[in-house]
Amino acid sequence: MNVKMQPEYKPDTTGATLAPVVVPASPETRMNSTDQRLHRQVLQDRIFRGVTRFFAFFVLALLAGIILSLLVGAWPAIKEFGLGFIVNTEWNPVTGKFGGWNSIRGTLLSSFIALLIGVPVSLGIAVFLTELSPVWLRRPLGIAIELLAGVPSIIYGMWGLFVFAPWFADNVQPWLTESTANIPVLGTVFAGPPMGIGMLTAGLILSVMIIPFVSSVMRDVFEVVPAMLKESAYGLGSTTWEVVWNVVLPYTRNGVIGGVMLGLGRALGETMAITFVIGNAQQPISSLFDPSTSISATLANEFTEATTVLHTSSLIYLGLLLFVITFIVLMMSKVLLLRMQRAEGKQS
Template identity: 60%
Template sequence: MVWGDRAFRLTTQFFALAVLLVLAVILATLAWAAWPAFRHFGWDFLASTEWNPVTQQFGALSPMVGTLVTSLIAMLIGIPVSFGIALFITEIAPVWLRRPVGTAIELLAAIPSIIYGMWGLFVFAPFFTDYIQPLMSETLGAIPLVGVVFQGPQIGISVFNAGFILAIMVIPFIAAITRDVFDVVPRTLKESAYAMGLTRWEVIWRVVLPFTKVGVIGGIMLGLGRALGETMAVTFVIGNSHDLHLSLFMPGNTISSTLANEFTEADGELYTSSLIALGFLLFVITVIVLSFARLLLMRLERAQGGQKA
């Protein structure tokens, strides 16, 4: 048993260290291949919106902004909807309806991203252009200062559409994890709260959410990681333009969509290095976001432990 335990410990330790080694190798490889672009452009690579393969001028600002904006739109739409789905399944839906709805949510997560992109381009984009965008432009577009964000041509492909498609893609992940987390809340806690006269909403807000906040945030971060790196669905509906606009209804691009569109056509060391530099920046952005999420979870866990003590 002693040798078996030691072998098991060494094996698991090897696999854990192997993951860190693979991440370090990937980061080092990307940094090495991206160095020519960083050396040639310097900090201007991060601050410039110009992307012209003919003149060999490249800047990462537009795809970086597009990546962050589309992910933010996805989270603003996806988080409330996911919470609503999870709460409906665990707290409101009758028993006979919970399994079919939960299975449907899980099936949505299994749909390939290219199918979402095709649906977004051929079905959602025309519907959005004809019915939703005019309404948003007339209402939200009339608000002073921020109205320019919701003004733009009705062309069907835009940063907002990409964010909306991303929201549909991340909803199954966040909803499934949130549902599983809500299911672990002890029934005695909820029944005690109901017995004290709390309403259903008060039980959800004061009992369910505080008990599961660590797991809920973990599910949200998983969905955010999916949104940051999504490629094919975004490429179909974002318009793939390197111009930077204030309006969400204008075409744009993301780091992933730029790589998907141009990597096979890259000619020359500087062009290829600039694209790899975009991949390096996406890696760094993802690591920063997930590290921040981990720090937030650790802080919540410490606060939760202090309250229990």
């Protein structure tokens, strides 16, 4: 009798594992996965757009809130003095008569002096760093200039009051008075006792403060000019001045104007440095050596000492006017840029 024996089972001791069997996903599963991914991407895009829209409208709402709060705070002065507050020169907290022209004039004049001195110096610094300076000197010199932007304004004010103003009164103001005495207009502009502090000193300190900002912006925009354009101009025999004037400045015109506007905004809103050196006098001036005041200096000096509602409201009215001046300046710069762009389109 033949008995068929079953083969003996021996376990695998080699340690090998069986490869997993991959079951292909069905078309329905792949479609569901794709739909989920698309749904997730659409949801993320909606969240992103909503968050960015919220931030944009939040800034507009914040701006509207600032304007509204200034209007509410300045309303008693607006109701009392009206638009005549802008041209009135009287500022007397004792009698309750307030006018903002002295402060407005000081703000505009000091900012104009700062731009008149600071912009050419900044342009020269930017041109030197990008076109003339040795390579090994560009980085340390650029860093040194940018470090001036980090100096607190109160340090500039203290330096201007205790160091610059005495030196300016002893060495520069007498020379300016003597040199311009016989010149019709300049003789009046630079007349007066050399006291050190005054409108001209404030403008000079502001010019030093805006130079780092304007020169940094100009240097950055000059560096983005394609090297091919400058090399082509040099290859045609142009000098460095011709390259800068005919190639670099036209190519970076918008950036240069933006840098100037940045410096102007810095000068218009400066407070502590101006307060130290402008003289803080609510009076008409006949020369740049006379002490004067600005909107920011008036606010810094008198806001904590204002005891009446009308006095406080007049100070807030000055703040509102400073806001309007800054807005007008920015709007004018934008209009200028648009006109320049249109002129370039017509030329092309």
